Amino acid sequence: MSFMSVRVKFALILLMTVVVSILALPREDQILKLFGFKNATLQVKQGLDLQGGAQLMFQADLSKTASADRETAMDSLITVITKRANFGGTSEIVVQRQGNDRVSVSLPGVKDVKDAIDRIGKTANLTFLEVNAQTGAQTPTGIDGKDIDSATADYDPQKSQPVVRLQLKGGKSTTNFGDLTTKLNKSGNLLLASLDGEPTFGPATVSSPINDGVAILSGNMDINQARKVAEEITAGALPVPVTLVEQRSVGPSLGKESVQHSVLAGIIGLTVVALFMLMYYRFAGLLAILALGIYTALTVTIYKLSGLVPGYSIVLTLAGIAGFILSIGMAVDANILIFERMKEELRAGKSFVAALETAFTRAWTSIRDSNVSTLITCTILYATASATPIIRGFAVTLALGVLVSMFTAVVVTRTLMRMAARWSWARNPKLYGLKLEEVE
Amino acid sequence: MNIIGRRKIWYTISAVMIVPGVISLLIFGLKLGIDFNSGELSVVRGSVSTATIDKAAKGLGYKDLVVTPTGSNETQIRFRDPATQAKHEANHQTFKAALAAEGVEELSFDSVGPTVSKDIAQNAILSLILVSICIVLYVAYAFRNTPKPVSPWSFGFMAIAALLHDALFVIGAFSILGHFFNVEVDALFVTAVLTVIGFSVHDTIVVFDRIRENLRREKGSFETIVNDSIQETLARSINTSLTVILTLLALLLFGGQSIRMFVLALLIGIASGTYSSIFNASPLLVTWNNFRVKRAAHAK
Numbered sequence: 001m002s003f004m005s006v007r008v009k010f011a012l013i014l015l016m017t018v019v020v021s022i023l024a025l026p027r028e029d030q031i032l033k034l035f036g037f038k039n040a041t042l043q044v045k046q047g048l049d050l051q052g053g054a055q056l057m058f059q060a061d062l063s064k065t066a067s068a069d070r071e072t073a074m075d076s077l078i079t080v081i082t083k084r085a086n087f088g089g090t091s092e093i094v095v096q097r098q099g100n101d102r103v104s105v106s107l108p109g110v111k112d113v114k115d116a117i118d119r120i121g122k123t124a125n126l127t128f129l130e131v132n133a134q135t136g137a138q139t140p141t142g143i144d145g146k147d148i149d150s151a152t153a154d155y156d157p158q159k160s161q162p163v164v165r166l167q168l169k170g171g172k173s174t175t176n177f178g179d180l181t182t183k184l185n186k187s188g189n190l191l192l193a194s195l196d197g198e199p200t201f202g203p204a205t206v207s208s209p210i211n212d213g214v215a216i217l218s219g220n221m222d223i224n225q226a227r228k229v230a231e232e233i234t235a236g237a238l239p240v241p242v243t244l245v246e247q248r249s250v251g252p253s254l255g256k257e258s259v260q261h262s263v264l265a266g267i268i269g270l271t272v273v274a275l276f277m278l279m280y281y282r283f284a285g286l287l288a289i290l291a292l293g294i295y296t297a298l299t300v301t302i303y304k305l306s307g308l309v310p311g312y313s314i315v316l317t318l319a320g321i322a323g324f325i326l327s328i329g330m331a332v333d334a335n336i337l338i339f340e341r342m343k344e345e346l347r348a349g350k351s352f353v354a355a356l357e358t359a360f361t362r363a364w365t366s367i368r369d370s371n372v373s374t375l376i377t378c379t380i381l382y383a384t385a386s387a388t389p390i391i392r393g394f395a396v397t398l399a400l401g402v403l404v405s406m407f408t409a410v411v412v413t414r415t416l417m418r419m420a421a422r423w424s425w426a427r428n429p430k431l432y433g434l435k436l437e438e439v440e
Numbered sequence: 441m442n443i444i445g446r447r448k449i450w451y452t453i454s455a456v457m458i459v460p461g462v463i464s465l466l467i468f469g470l471k472l473g474i475d476f477n478s479g480e481l482s483v484v485r486g487s488v489s490t491a492t493i494d495k496a497a498k499g500l501g502y503k504d505l506v507v508t509p510t511g512s513n514e515t516q517i518r519f520r521d522p523a524t525q526a527k528h529e530a531n532h533q534t535f536k537a538a539l540a541a542e543g544v545e546e547l548s549f550d551s552v553g554p555t556v557s558k559d560i561a562q563n564a565i566l567s568l569i570l571v572s573i574c575i576v577l578y579v580a581y582a583f584r585n586t587p588k589p590v591s592p593w594s595f596g597f598m599a600i601a602a603l604l605h606d607a608l609f610v611i612g613a614f615s616i617l618g619h620f621f622n623v624e625v626d627a628l629f630v631t632a633v634l635t636v637i638g639f640s641v642h643d644t645i646v647v648f649d650r651i652r653e654n655l656r657r658e659k660g661s662f663e664t665i666v667n668d669s670i671q672e673t674l675a676r677s678i679n680t681s682l683t684v685i686l687t688l689l690a691l692l693l694f695g696g697q698s699i700r701m702f703v704l705a706l707l708i709g710i711a712s713g714t715y716s717s718i719f720n721a722s723p724l725l726v727t728w729n730n731f732r733v734k735r736a737a738h739a740k
Contacts (some may be wrong), residue, residue: 012571049548049698057556058453099559114529121526244525246552254483254547258696269690273683280679319628322703325637325695329687337646340676350478366649368640376574377638381631384567391631398635 001394006418013412015295024300028075030358035142042304048315048392049258053108053253055389058099058121058242061182070101073239078103104389113249123196123241124232131190131203136191141180144237147173147255151233152381153226156218162226164201166215166233174213182209193217198327247418262321269325270296277332281339283431287416288335288409295331295408299401314400320393327401330374334409337363339432352427360414367410371402378402442665447570447723454605454720456606461612464619466705470611471618473626474518474550476564478557479504481529482517484544492518497540500531508622514547514697518624525553548698564575566631571634575641578602583648587655589662593730595648596615602713602721609631610709628702636709647673651722658677662729666722673717681714 004012024030046057058081065073074097082095085105093291094106109410110116126145129138149169156163168174185189188204201217221229261401274292277285314320341363378399385391420426429438443450474481480502490507493515497505502519509515521528528551536546552560580596610633616625650669658665688707695703 038631059553059555114533117526117529177493195590221669244528245554247529247549247551249550250548251546253545254698258698259693261696262691263691263693265691268694269687272686272690276683276686315457318699319702322691322695322699322706325687325691326684326706329684332683333642336676337682340673340679344672362653366646369649370645372582373641373645374635374638375576377571377634380567380570380574383635384563384570385627391627394628394631394635 006415007413009415010419013294013353013415014411015422016296020297020301021381023304024297028304033171043056044300044303045307045313045315046255046259046314047320048106048108048248048255049250049318049390050082050316051108052123052250052254053106053254054103054110054113054116054247056107056113056120056244057098057119057246058103059245060240060242062101062240073102074101076239080238081105083122084232085116091403103242109252110249113247115157117244117247119228119232121242122232123243124235125196125237126233127194129192129194130184131192132181133188133190141191143173143176143180145233146237147177148233149173151230152228153209153223154216155223156216159218161218162221162223163216163218164226164230164233166217168213168215170213172212176216177213178209178211181206181211186207195232200229200372229323258318262318262325266321266328270328273329273332277335280433281335283420283426283432284335284342284417284433287413288339291335291408291412291440292328292331292368292414295405298408299327299404302400302404314391314396315389316397317390317393319390320397323394323397324401327398327405330402330407331405334363334367334406337367337415338409338413343432343434346429346432346434353421353428356414356417357419360410364410369404371406374402375399387400441671443670443719444663444669444723445725446686447719447727450719452715454588458605458608458612461615462608464615465612466651468615468619470615471624472624473624474523474557475554475626476557476561478552478554479520480532480552481550482519482532482738483510483547483549483598483660484515484517485547486513486515487653488515488539488542490542492542493539495534496542496544498538500533500535502535506622510697510700521551528559543710548650560627564627567630567634571637572600572603575603575623575637579641582645589729589733590651590655590725593669594725596722598724598728599641599644599648600725601642602716603637605707605716605720606636606640606712609712610636610705613708614705623701628699630704632702632705632709635706638708638714639684640713640716643677643713644721646680647722651725663726666726670718677718678715683709685714 003376022028023042060077060130062070064071078097079094082093085093085095085107092106092108094104096104096106098104105116105120107113107116124145126148128141128143131138147166147168148329151167152165154163154165155161168177177254181191184206185208188205190205192199192203193201204218233346270292274289277288277292279285281288303314303316306312316324338359342355342359346352350358378395382392382399383393385395429435476550487509488507490505494505497519500521502521504518504520506518507515508518521531523531530550532551536549539546563740572637576596578596579599580592583592583595586592586595614623614625614629618625640690647670650673651666654669654672655666658668688703688710690698691703692707
């Protein structure tokens with residue numbers, strides 16, 4: 001019937017149980033160390049609502065961008081936003097495109113949300129303007145932020161005043177700047193650098209032509225402002241302007257409490273379900289609890305391992321934990337369907353082994369069909385919830401729970417019961433919540 | 441136990457359960473949260489008086505300020521900041537600092553702009569429609585080999601009738617909660633309704649599966665076969681729901697505060713789903729079948 005003997009399957013399940021139990025435990029790194037894996041820490045990735053932080057959603061204004069250039073604009077927008085978001089040094093920043101014209105930025109543990117919004121949302125368009133010394137008229141020079149390679153904040157050694165030192169890109173950018181400064185130096189016109197339309201540096205006279213590609217700009221600012229401006233210029237201008245359209249932030253204390261509450265709820269839920277199964281299905285219930293334990297360890301292991309695959313890691317949110325705990329209740333559903341069927345077959349006078357096999361075969365269609373409906377819901381939830389990551393978290397954990405539980409409730413429980421069926425004491429109908437007279 | 445014979449009683453109970461919610465829905469509607477309606481939501485620790493919050497919000501130009509204490513020692517502050525979205529955080533920092541000066545700790549702050557809330561609402565409606573269509577198709581497909589007298593489509597549509605029952609019950613209950621207790625619905629509420637729909641079908645399929653099996657094996661009237669099938673699967677219908685309800689109760693009582701309403705919606709819906717799969721979906725198959733037989737006889 002099956003290409004693997006029950007014993008082989010049992011041995012494999014046992015091996016898997018040991019492995020996933022080790023990996024699912026909180027201090028798995030200590031155990032892995034014994035096997036020679038150093039620094040092999042695995043962690044369940046926590047969403048912003050659990051670890052605290054802010055989620056920002058920016059909408060790009062693509063109205064002035066030709067439709068052919070929109071994809072490129074969005075790609076470079078994400079690159080620039082990622083650079084800017086990483087300046088704060090917060091760990092594990094995630095910048096993702098959402099739909100056509102939105103970009104979400106997750107900032108775990110961020111303290112100053114306002115600063116983050118300002119930093120990310122600023123267009124930071126640096127332009128150089130020529131100012132006529134007599135009339136004050138401003139004309140663009142054609143040199144802008146795209147010609148700048150990097151910028152650093154510095155002190156002017158003579159005046160001990162904060163300045164921003166620009167390094168121009170080599171080649172044409174440096175040559176053009178050299179030509180411009182030569183021209184200005186001769187005409188006596190002034191040079192003005194403006195950032196997002198604000199005159200930030202200058203206007204100043206050009207005392208000598210600048211041919212080495214290094215420009216030192218001074219303005220009315222302190223060293224911190226100079227640093228910020230330098231960062232903005234280095235990260236580059238946003239290719240299209242953005243506006244903040246959504247913000248969700250969670251303080252660190254709420255996240256911690258949520259985790260504690262959820263763990264408690266999970267343990268209580270697991271215990272109550274286990275007690276119920278034990279009281280109602282006796283020995284079979286005990287096997288179902290074992291399968292449930294394997295289910296829990298296996299799921300946690302999958303959460304942890306997914307963290308190693310960039311882009312596919314499962315991020316646990318509060319709703320995600322709810323999905324997981326909910327799936328504990330569902331994980332035993334398949335067992336209930338099988339055990340009820342088995343009782344029925346035993347009452348009909350079948351032998352233990354025959355009842356066992358029929359129960360698994362017959363219950364399978366309802367298990368499959370009923371779980372598919374939940375999986376359909378999860379798939380659609382995931383697909384339509386691009387605007388709301390919290391819903392995606394729920395859909396992922398619930399779907400994963402359904403899939404893993406189908407495996408543990410069907411394959412694991414069946415193998416355990418087949419092993420048990422080898423002993424005559426384990427075939428006693430009383431152990432399955434049946435009365436002897438029911439079977440005779 | 442004659443479940444099918446008493447089906448009028450079960451339908452009446454369903455009507456009594458659903459009608460008040462539907463009436464409330466028609467008169468009061470649902471209280472839409474910022475996810476659908478845009479705006480700002482700040483959650484603070486402790487029960488904080490409206491006067492304290494008004495004082496903290498002074499001069500910020502916040503509109504439509506609504507203060508709602510929630511179950512476990514938290515207060516929700518809902519408002520609308522007419523300033524541009526970019527200035528919201530600056531205003532919020534001032535507000536948060538003013539609250540902190542009063543000794544009030546802010547736990548979370550959400551701000552949703554109108555374009556985003558429009559999208560969330562559209563996605564919610566889209567997902568409801570998609571889930572319903574996919575489930576009818578799936579159930580009809582799964583039951584394609586059903587022996588006469590029932591067509592696979594009637595299984596699909598009765599499963600839909602049962603899930604509409606559950607969805608309406610949950611949505612109605614939240615309309616009542618919204619009107620009397622200021623409970624707002626958010627994007628998670630839609631998730632709860634969709635999950636309830638998935639579960640409702642989950643339960644219904646177990647009974648339908650048995651009806652199909654018995655139709656192949658047993659001779660007898662359709663009514664008797666359906667009634668036998670319900671009885672044979674009664675224990676598992678109740679037990680499978682019970683384990684889910686037990687875990688949800690654990691979540692409701694001990695889980696995180698911010699998803700309490702989400703869990704409540706799931707709990708109400710799944711309880712209703714258990715009822716509808718036993719007392720509505722299968723009896724409706726009989727009612728529908730009888731109606732078709734009568735109509736066919738009439739036509740002759």
